[in-house]
Amino acid sequence: MATNRTFTMIKPDAVRNGHIGAILEQINGAGFKIVAMKYTQLSKEKAGEFYAVHRGRPFYDELVDFMSSGPIVAAILEKGNAVADFRKLIGATNPDEADAGTIRAKYATSIGENAVHGSDSDENAEIEGSFHFAGTEVFA
Ligand code: IDP
Numbered sequence: 001m002a003t004n005r006t007f008t009m010i011k012p013d014a015v016r017n018g019h020i021g022a023i024l025e026q027i028n029g030a031g032f033k034i035v036a037m038k039y040t041q042l043s044k045e046k047a048g049e050f051y052a053v054h055r056g057r058p059f060y061d062e063l064v065d066f067m068s069s070g071p072i073v074a075a076i077l078e079k080g081n082a083v084a085d086f087r088k089l090i091g092a093t094n095p096d097e098a099d100a101g102t103i104r105a106k107y108a109t110s111i112g113e114n115a116v117h118g119s120d121s122d123e124n125a126e127i128e129g130s131f132h133f134a135g136t137e138v139f140a
């Protein structure tokens with residue numbers, strides 16, 4: 001059964017480029033409620049752990065360096081059909097292939113520095129949310 005939560009990060013490129021406010025506005029405007037949020041920076045170790053599923057891929061080291069290169073905004077979002085609807089809102093991994101108006105089409109600069117993360121399944125949304133937030137930091 002589909003749950004109603006997903007996990008996102010506004011990545012270091014979008015933070016550096018001043019897009020936190022616009023991205024949060026688009027997320028809220030699409031009907032997602034923020035139930036947990038923090039402004040933080042991942043260590044290389046934490047970034048490597050978060051993206052462990054990609055270990056061994058050619059872009060893994062670059063991804064870990066990038067994701068630990070500056071602050072991020074991490075958040076848990078709530079909405080019916082959250083995972084699929086949020087993937088639709090952010091667009092394809094490669095911004096050149098992302099539909100017009102999606103967050104990545106508007107704010108990503110490359111396939112690596114692509115502005116936002118979005119969970120790809122209900123199971124991963126739960127795992128990723130718990131990776132960043134304690135139960136006491138989530139407000140339903
Ligand atoms: P997703 O974020 O759209 O789910 P994934 O395939 O899960 O895409 O890849 C995780 C992240 O790794 C991407 O968001 C992007 O930052 C980075 N990445 C994926 N493919 C490449 C690549 O070919 N070159 C550089 N970075 C990549």
Ligand code: MG
Binds near residue numbers: 118120
């Ligand atoms: Mg992914």
